[in-house]
Amino acid sequence: MTTPVLDVRGLAYAYPDGHQALFGVDLHVHRGERVALLGPNGAGKTTLVLHLNGILTAGAGSVHVSGLPVARENLLEIRRRVGVVFQDPDDQLFMPSVRDDVAFGPANLGLRGAALEQRVVDALDRVGMVDFIDRPPHHLSFGQRRRVAVATVLAMEPEVLVLDEPSSNLDPASRRELADILRSLDVTVLMVTHDLPYAYELCPRSVVLSDGVVVADGSTRDVLTDDALMAAHRLELPFGFDPRTIPAP
Amino acid sequence: MGAGHGHQLHFHGHSPVHRMPAHLKLLSLLSFIVLVVATPREQYWAFVVYALLLAGVVAISGVPAGYLLRRMVVEVPFVVFAALMPFVATGPRVQVGPFTVSEAGLLAAWGLLAKGTLGVLASLTLGATTEPRDLLLGLERLRLPHQLVQIMGFMMRYLEVVTDELRRMRIARESRGFTATSVRAWPALGSTAGALFIRSYERGERIHLAMLSRGYNGRLPVTHQAAATPAQWAQAGILPALALATAVLAVAL
Numbered sequence: 225m226t227t228p229v230l231d232v233r234g235l236a237y238a239y240p241d242g243h244q245a246l247f248g249v250d251l252h253v254h255r256g257e258r259v260a261l262l263g264p265n266g267a268g269k270t271t272l273v274l275h276l277n278g279i280l281t282a283g284a285g286s287v288h289v290s291g292l293p294v295a296r297e298n299l300l301e302i303r304r305r306v307g308v309v310f311q312d313p314d315d316q317l318f319m320p321s322v323r324d325d326v327a328f329g330p331a332n333l334g335l336r337g338a339a340l341e342q343r344v345v346d347a348l349d350r351v352g353m354v355d356f357i358d359r360p361p362h363h364l365s366f367g368q369r370r371r372v373a374v375a376t377v378l379a380m381e382p383e384v385l386v387l388d389e390p391s392s393n394l395d396p397a398s399r400r401e402l403a404d405i406l407r408s409l410d411v412t413v414l415m416v417t418h419d420l421p422y423a424y425e426l427c428p429r430s431v432v433l434s435d436g437v438v439v440a441d442g443s444t445r446d447v448l449t450d451d452a453l454m455a456a457h458r459l460e461l462p463f464g465f466d467p468r469t470i471p472a473p
Numbered sequence: 474m475g476a477g478h479g480h481q482l483h484f485h486g487h488s489p490v491h492r493m494p495a496h497l498k499l500l501s502l503l504s505f506i507v508l509v510v511a512t513p514r515e516q517y518w519a520f521v522v523y524a525l526l527l528a529g530v531v532a533i534s535g536v537p538a539g540y541l542l543r544r545m546v547v548e549v550p551f552v553v554f555a556a557l558m559p560f561v562a563t564g565p566r567v568q569v570g571p572f573t574v575s576e577a578g579l580l581a582a583w584g585l586l587a588k589g590t591l592g593v594l595a596s597l598t599l600g601a602t603t604e605p606r607d608l609l610l611g612l613e614r615l616r617l618p619h620q621l622v623q624i625m626g627f628m629m630r631y632l633e634v635v636t637d638e639l640r641r642m643r644i645a646r647e648s649r650g651f652t653a654t655s656v657r658a659w660p661a662l663g664s665t666a667g668a669l670f671i672r673s674y675e676r677g678e679r680i681h682l683a684m685l686s687r688g689y690n691g692r693l694p695v696t697h698q699a700a701a702t703p704a705q706w707a708q709a710g711i712l713p714a715l716a717l718a719t720a721v722l723a724v725a726l
Contacts (some may be wrong), residue, residue: 274682277686279686281687300688303685303687310679310682310683310686314631314676315676315680315683318627318630318631318680318683318684319626319627319630320605320609322627324606328684328687328689328694329688332687332688333688360630362630362633362634378686380687
């Protein structure tokens with residue numbers, strides 16, 4: 225077996241106020257996989273994501289990204305390897321223009337001049353937003369901002385793309401466009417979501433996090449059709465959606 | 474989420490004034506304003522010369538005069554203050570039409586009005602011919618502390634986001650039958666302001682996380698090198714040079 229892109233072992237974490245969010249999480253994601261991270265509100269999904277790129281430091285256990293431990297001395301390289309796309313694109317896009325924003329990450333990695341410009345154009349091209357390169361982010365639609373947010377991370381050429389609620393607040397057309405983009409990317413994806421049909425459509429594998437531990441890890445179809453598991457962890461399929469009647473994508 | 478096109482100061486164009494590097498324009502503006510302010514207000518002709526010089530720059534920039542005049546309403550509070558001065562100032566009185574006003578006050582009002590108007594017009598010309606982000610780059614090139622430049626950049630980026638948030642909170646308030654008519658409404662407005670502060674503070678924290686996630690280390694990377702050519706320096710120097718000659722003459726005469 226090759227080295228997993230994400231290798232989380234026995235990860236536990238308590239916030240400074242004493243609230244413990246994670247109680248020993250084990251998770252392995254291999255190259256090229258698309259994995260959905262499911263779970264009710266307050267399960268610790270966001271806390272787990274913030275450990276993957278070293279924003280939070282493990283209380284116990286360890287996180288390795290392609291064999292490199294998440295530790296202070298590796299932070300810049302870890303943050304290049306793990307690209308996190310946050311839920312609200314207004315938080316992610318903080319520079320005055322789309323070009324500057326997409327350039328922010330690769331410039332922090334030391335790129336300048338033509339190489340930097342090439343990175344920016346390539347990343348925007350992959351999400352179909354090159355024509356908007358000189359616009360200020362607040363003049364874009366919500367769906368366009370979400371796509372630019374994905375580009376800001378792609379520009380760092382990450383080994384794994386971590387998306388926090390990628391389909392939230394998107395209209396159905398934008399939601400489908402984003403799905404097409406994610407499918408077209410040749411990159412490992414970990415997707416935190418409440419949108420179970422979206423997880424089924426995009427991710428062959430699902431991991432369920434509940435009360436700070438992994439309670440299920442298997443094919444998305446198996447997870448979504450396990451009624452007892454779903455009911456025990458406050459997961460519900462939307463009305464009219466039944467994975468049993470839909471062939472696996 | 475309204476992503477409306479906000480009220481913009483910038484007037485798109487490709488004139489020599491538009492193309493000039495922002496830091497040169499800033500230096501030119503600053504020296505022009507300092508010279509205008511330093512000119513004795515009794516030298517009325519000097520201010521006419523300044524106005525003509527500025528009109529020349531506006532003409533070259535191709536920004537329509539009406540576009541700038543409409544935006545000059547920001548000066549109104551100063552105009553009101555200047556208009557009051559002849560009435561409230563003391564000293565020898567003179568008769569102007571139906572009013573008896575203070576002579577010193579009248580002169581002070583003229584000085585304030587003339588210098589203020591020239592300053593506002595010059596700044597508007599800069600704003601109309603320079604993209605906001607170029608202005609920030611210009612300030613950075615002029616060695617303004619990078620923390621200040623970053624703060625201004627974030628303000629520019631998030632002003633509309635926060636305004637939109639405030640608008641949604643107002644609509645939510647009014648949808649529950651609230652109208653701000655008297656002092657008794659102030660506590661509700663106060664808690665709106667408080668909630669907006671907390672929300673913005675939390676947004677700031679989330680933005681910081683997003684920045685750290687992309688390798689932020691305390692400095693925004695400088696990715697643009699807009700070096701100015703000697704010809705551009707010379708061009709940018711024309712306005713301050715002519716203004717300097719005017720100011721020297723005005724002081725000497």
